[in-house]
Amino acid sequence: METWTVQTPDHTRWAVMGLRGELDLHAAGELREPLLDLITDRGPWLALDLSELHFIDTTGVGLLVRLVHNLREKEGDLALIGPRGQVLRILRWTNLTRLFPVFDSVADVVADPPAD
Template sequence: MKHSIKVQGNQALIFLTDKIYVHDASVLREEVLEVIDHGVTDIKIDLSGLTYIDSSGLGTLVKINKTAKERNGKLVLTGARGLPEELLKRTRLDKVFTIE
């Protein structure tokens, strides 16, 4: 997985590309939770460059969403297509997340 995190004020824009497996998910979770700990409440994750996400990656998105909501923030997913979009629908996480 390749990713970048751009923080501006209380907002973060995260771009994910390639594939997310167990190790990638834990790295992403740690980095995003650290950003939240520093006051970011509104997070947007761009999935348009993502080709695959496993269950640990989906779990990481759930954790980020939960933590953001606990801090009166929000998580928005954008650009999901292909297999990641299909997995969000199959797991019914499309009902949990705000997806644009």
């Protein structure tokens, strides 16, 4: 079963991928190819909707950190949407909420002005 969905809102630089369930060793391995495909198709501006993600482990955190550095090298960025519960606690405890732009909803991402 897929644990992600992809949205391609118009008039925004961001591609949006929604994650569900857990972002752990198994899920991170399954996400590698879809993430690379999405970045190739849409460019280096990626927003991950974490509102339906209930758990993240060190592998998932490592994936986010590697991904943001990779996207910024390509003059893009990684944003997070709606992290909550255990996921938000881990991101705060590791001080990673300062590393990523964090939006409350997909609508907030879509409203973010395109890059010049």
